[in-house]
Amino acid sequence: MISDGAIARVAAREADRFRAANRHAFAHQAAASGWFQSVPFHWMRDWPSPVPIVAASAKNATLISIDGQTYDDFCLGDTASLFGHSPPALAAALTQQASEGLSYMLPTPRGAALSAKLAAMFGLPQWQVTTTASEANRAVIRWSRGISGRAKVLIFNGAYHGAVDDVFVDLKNGQPVMRGSLIGQLHDLRDTTTVIEFNDEAALADALRRGDIACVLVEPVMTNVGMVRDAPGFLQTLRTLCDETGTLLVFDETHTISSGYGGHGVAHGPTPDLMVVGKSIGGGVPCAVYGFSAEVAERMATLNAARPPGHSGIGTTLSANALAITAMDAMLGEVITPAAYDHMLRGAARLVAGLEQEIAAADLDWHVAQVGARVEFLTCPTSPRNGGEAKAAMQPELEAAIHLFLANRGILLAPFHNMMLVSPVTGDDQIDRLVGGFADCSKALKE
Incomplete structure (x- = not known):
C-alpha cells in the first residue's frame, strides 16, 4: 500500500526537479498567452507536469523537447504515432x-x-x-x-x-x-x-x-x-x-x-x-x-x-x-504490416514480463493489463470487469506522481493513465529503461 504522504512527497520532489530541468518550457508557457490556457488545444494541459513539455522533434520512438530532454516515447501521441514518429x-x-x-x-x-x-x-x-x-x-x-x-x-x-x-x-x-x-x-x-x-x-x-x-x-x-x-x-x-x-x-x-x-x-x-x-x-x-x-x-x-x-x-x-x-x-x-506487429507484440510481451517482475519484487497489489501492443499497469490488485469498477479503482494522484517521476528520467507515458504503447521501432533498450524507471519509482514511493 502506498500512503498518501509518500505520494505527496514524491510528487512535490518531482515537480521541483521538473522546474529545474525545463526552464524553456516555462518560458514558452509565458510567451503563449494568446492561446486560451496558453496551449493551442485545451487537453495539452492534461499532463501532470507543472507545465506541458514542449516538443521540438520526434523520430521513431524518441521525442526531444525544447529543453534538450530526450524521452523514450511510450505515449506516441496517444496512439496517433503508434507505428513510430515520421516513418x-x-x-x-x-x-x-x-x-x-x-x-x-x-x-x-x-x-x-x-x-x-x-x-x-x-x-x-x-x-x-x-x-x-x-x-x-x-x-x-x-x-x-x-x-x-x-x-x-x-x-x-x-x-x-x-x-x-x-x-x-x-x-x-x-x-x-x-x-x-x-x-x-x-x-x-x-x-x-x-x-x-x-x-x-x-x-x-x-x-x-x-x-x-x-x-x-x-x-x-x-x-x-x-x-x-x-x-x-x-x-x-x-x-x-x-x-x-x-x-x-x-x-x-x-x-x-x-x-x-x-x-x-x-x-x-x-x-x-x-x-x-x-x-x-x-x-x-x-x-x-x-x-x-x-x-x-x-x-x-x-x-x-x-x-x-x-x-x-x-x-x-x-x-x-x-x-x-x-x-x-x-x-x-x-x-502497418504483419512484420511490424510481430515486433510490437514481442516488445509488449517483454514490457509486461518486466513490469510484472518489478511489481512482485516491490510487493505491490497492482497488476498489468495488455491489449496487443498497448500495455498498462493498474494500481489495483485485480482486473476491473467494467467501467464502473475501473473508475472506482483509479488513483489520479498516484498515477500523476508516477508519470512525472518517469518523465523526469526520460520516459514518457500517456498523460491520462499509466498507458504505454510499443511501436515497431521501439527498442529493447527503451523497454528495459522503462522497466528500470518503474522499479526506481516503486522504491521511491515505498520509502
Missing part, C-alpha cells in the same frame, strides 16, 4: 504530395489502391474517409439511425469514442447521468442513448430486445478507463444478440488496432457490421476511416436514393483530402 515511407509520400496539392475535393489515383488495402486488412468491403475518429463515429451513428429507423444508441459505461455528444452518458449508482464534463449540452442525451456496464450480458440482452437500439458502439476492449478486457464469450454474445434483434454492431478500433494486424475483430473476432479506425491509420496526419459490410452499404444506398438532395450532415470539405489519402496509403502499404 520514412510516410515522410517521403507526404513530401511528394505536398508539392502536388493538398486538397482538391476530387478522388486521386492513390484512393483506389487505399480502399483495396483497407478491405484486405480489416475484412470489410466498403469504406469512407473522415478527418477524425470523432467525425467517423458521428457519421456511423447517423447512418445507423437512418438505415434502421431506430433512434437509440447503446454504449458502455466509461467509453470514450471521441467528441461525439451521443456517448457522453455515464452510469452513477446504476442510473444513467449526463457526463458532468460536457460543456454547453442543451438536450438530454439519455432520451436517445442507453448506457450499460461492459461485460453485463443480462443488461445487454434486456436493452437490445426492446427493439429500439439502432447500433451498439463499442471498443472490443475498453481503453479509456484503464483497460477492461472482454469477459470470455462476451463479444460473441454481443454479436449474437445484435443479429437476433436487428441491431447494428459497430467496433471503434481507434485504440484496439493495437491488438494485432487488422485490429481486434480480425485478430480475435467477431466481425462487426461497421468499424471505425482513427489516429494511427494516417501516422499522425488528421484522418480516419469507417468501413461496413456489403449489406450495410446496400441499405445506405437505398436510404440515400429515397432522400432529397442536400447536405446529409455527414462529412466536411476536408474529408478524404489528398494529403490524408496519401498518408493512409503509405501507412497501410509500407508501415
Whole structure:
C-alpha cells in the first residue's frame, strides 16, 4: 500500500526537479498567452507536469523537447504515432504530395489502391474517409439511425469514442447521468442513448430486445478507463444478440488496432457490421476511416436514393483530402504490416514480463493489463470487469506522481493513465529503461 504522504512527497520532489530541468518550457508557457490556457488545444494541459513539455522533434520512438530532454516515447501521441514518429515511407509520400496539392475535393489515383488495402486488412468491403475518429463515429451513428429507423444508441459505461455528444452518458449508482464534463449540452442525451456496464450480458440482452437500439458502439476492449478486457464469450454474445434483434454492431478500433494486424475483430473476432479506425491509420496526419459490410452499404444506398438532395450532415470539405489519402496509403502499404506487429507484440510481451517482475519484487497489489501492443499497469490488485469498477479503482494522484517521476528520467507515458504503447521501432533498450524507471519509482514511493 502506498500512503498518501509518500505520494505527496514524491510528487512535490518531482515537480521541483521538473522546474529545474525545463526552464524553456516555462518560458514558452509565458510567451503563449494568446492561446486560451496558453496551449493551442485545451487537453495539452492534461499532463501532470507543472507545465506541458514542449516538443521540438520526434523520430521513431524518441521525442526531444525544447529543453534538450530526450524521452523514450511510450505515449506516441496517444496512439496517433503508434507505428513510430515520421516513418520514412510516410515522410517521403507526404513530401511528394505536398508539392502536388493538398486538397482538391476530387478522388486521386492513390484512393483506389487505399480502399483495396483497407478491405484486405480489416475484412470489410466498403469504406469512407473522415478527418477524425470523432467525425467517423458521428457519421456511423447517423447512418445507423437512418438505415434502421431506430433512434437509440447503446454504449458502455466509461467509453470514450471521441467528441461525439451521443456517448457522453455515464452510469452513477446504476442510473444513467449526463457526463458532468460536457460543456454547453442543451438536450438530454439519455432520451436517445442507453448506457450499460461492459461485460453485463443480462443488461445487454434486456436493452437490445426492446427493439429500439439502432447500433451498439463499442471498443472490443475498453481503453479509456484503464483497460477492461472482454469477459470470455462476451463479444460473441454481443454479436449474437445484435443479429437476433436487428441491431447494428459497430467496433471503434481507434485504440484496439493495437491488438494485432487488422485490429481486434480480425485478430480475435467477431466481425462487426461497421468499424471505425482513427489516429494511427494516417501516422499522425488528421484522418480516419469507417468501413461496413456489403449489406450495410446496400441499405445506405437505398436510404440515400429515397432522400432529397442536400447536405446529409455527414462529412466536411476536408474529408478524404489528398494529403490524408496519401498518408493512409503509405501507412497501410509500407508501415502497418504483419512484420511490424510481430515486433510490437514481442516488445509488449517483454514490457509486461518486466513490469510484472518489478511489481512482485516491490510487493505491490497492482497488476498489468495488455491489449496487443498497448500495455498498462493498474494500481489495483485485480482486473476491473467494467467501467464502473475501473473508475472506482483509479488513483489520479498516484498515477500523476508516477508519470512525472518517469518523465523526469526520460520516459514518457500517456498523460491520462499509466498507458504505454510499443511501436515497431521501439527498442529493447527503451523497454528495459522503462522497466528500470518503474522499479526506481516503486522504491521511491515505498520509502
